[in-house]
Amino acid sequence: MAPVGPRSGDAIFANVERVNAELFTLTYGAIVRQLLTDLEEVEEVNKQLDQMGYNIGIRLIDEFLAKSNVSRCVDFKETAEVIAKVGFKMFLGVTASVTNWDADGTCCSIVLEDNPLVDFVELPDTCQGLYYCNILSGVIRGALEMVSMKTEVTWAKDMLRGDDVFELQVKLLKQVPEEYPYKDDE
Amino acid sequence: MQFFGGSEISPSPPAPTATGNNAHMIYVFNRNGVCLLYREWNRPLRTLNSQQDHKLMFGLLFSLKSLTAKMDPIGADKGNLGVPQLPGQGCSFHSFRTNTYKLSFMESPSGVKIILVTHPRTSDLRESLKYIYNLYVEYVVKNPLYTPGSPIRCELFNTTLDQYVRGIA
Numbered sequence: 116m117a118p119v120g121p122r123s124g125d126a127i128f129a130n131v132e133r134v135n136a137e138l139f140t141l142t143y144g145a146i147v148r149q150l151l152t153d154l155e156e157v158e159e160v161n162k163q164l165d166q167m168g169y170n171i172g173i174r175l176i177d178e179f180l181a182k183s184n185v186s187r188c189v190d191f192k193e194t195a196e197v198i199a200k201v202g203f204k205m206f207l208g209v210t211a212s213v214t215n216w217d218a219d220g221t222c223c224s225i226v227l228e229d230n231p232l233v234d235f236v237e238l239p240d241t242c243q244g245l246y247y248c249n250i251l252s253g254v255i256r257g258a259l260e261m262v263s264m265k266t267e268v269t270w271a272k273d274m275l276r277g278d279d280v281f282e283l284q285v286k287l288l289k290q291v292p293e294e295y296p297y298k299d300d301e
Numbered sequence: 302m303q304f305f306g307g308s309e310i311s312p313s314p315p316a317p318t319a320t321g322n323n324a325h326m327i328y329v330f331n332r333n334g335v336c337l338l339y340r341e342w343n344r345p346l347r348t349l350n351s352q353q354d355h356k357l358m359f360g361l362l363f364s365l366k367s368l369t370a371k372m373d374p375i376g377a378d379k380g381n382l383g384v385p386q387l388p389g390q391g392c393s394f395h396s397f398r399t400n401t402y403k404l405s406f407m408e409s410p411s412g413v414k415i416i417l418v419t420h421p422r423t424s425d426l427r428e429s430l431k432y433i434y435n436l437y438v439e440y441v442v443k444n445p446l447y448t449p450g451s452p453i454r455c456e457l458f459n460t461t462l463d464q465y466v467r468g469i470a
Contacts, residue, residue: 173449174442176411181431181438187410261411263332293412295363296334297356 124204127182131205140234147247157244164246168253169260176258179205191287192216194264195223198255198285207231215284224271225255227281238275246270252283265289323420324466325402329437331450332412334359337441338453340462362406362414369394395427405430413437417466429469436461 150160179185183201188194192213199211209231215224232248246252252268259266265288272282326341336355349357370393396405398421405417407430415430415437440458441447447455 177409177413177434177442178438180409180411181435185410263412293332295360296332297360 123210124183124201127201127205128208131182133208136208136231137234140231143232143250144236147245151242151245157242161244161246161249164249165253165256168250168255169257170253171250172254172257172259173261175206175254176261179258190220191264192220192223194259194262195225195285198258199225202258203227221287223285225283225285226272227283230274230281233275236275243276246273247275248273248281255283255285263291263293265291323423324469325418325420327418327433327462327466328355328358328414328416329453330355330359330362330414330416333450335450336452337413337450340459342463342466358416359414362416365397366393366408396425407431407434409434423469426469429465432465433462436465 147160147164150163151157154160154163179202183197183205185197185201188197195213199213203209203211203225207230209227209229211225211227213223213225215222217223230248232251236247238245238247249270252270256266256268267286267288269284269286270282271284272278272280274281323343325343326339328336329338330336334356336359339351339355347354393408394406396403398404401421403419403421403423405419405423405426406414407427408414413434415433417426417430417433419426436458440461441453441455442449444455447453
């Protein structure tokens, strides 16, 4: 039998190197602030944050796999649980929950009640269209793409816009089968 | 039952000595078949150029994986031979041994394949390969100057790897 991966990230979180939470929050804030200055358009900032998250995600997945000992997930449901319970705990120190499954098990919501990225943050009137935490959706998309799942990640609820929680909607578009990468004539 | 000849027909190399490096070479591939890393410590005989060699190794693993999954008498999810599987499907082999070498193999769900070729009498290296995967994460993936999917050029990783492999094999 394949070893069963951990169902909670607590033990891993206790062992990995951590940074001061406030330093982390403020650094992220500074990045968003700088992007707003540089790109001017809120839409562009959303896009840029998502791209940055994607670039993080495609690297982060290897660290996640190496440290968590998760070998494989049976289905997308398990994947979502592992992201919420192990992934978020390991890298952000919080635990998320998974809800709102659709009938065929390809779309769900990851709900974050506690989000260290938004401490001290208030959106000014000029930035109402900003998805402040858009980097997170990029991370999830990038990480899942590396394990051959094409996904679409969008924000359904955002505390900075007056909702009671953060809710990320994750939709599985396609599972890409492994193919032989070389052509015959090469 | 004793057949004639036995070990004389396929002689193994002398037992590994305590000192020195008994590992022959290591390959690291990503899912797209790009050889991220190739290092050799002890490989006196070579028949192919390095590009062919890498392709052959990757092809061998790819086919062997699909073959082992197909032959699996217990697992339920087996595809047809040659049909692409979803990652994580099927069973996976972790090593094979010939009279002259042992090949240990590990694949992460993100498609990183680590192959270590050592002396045939080396013991189970699964934990060691996991450790090498951790080294890869620490020294390569976390290196901001490294572009994902490109060959690894990182001295620190190479030195650490050399040191570690010398210790295990």
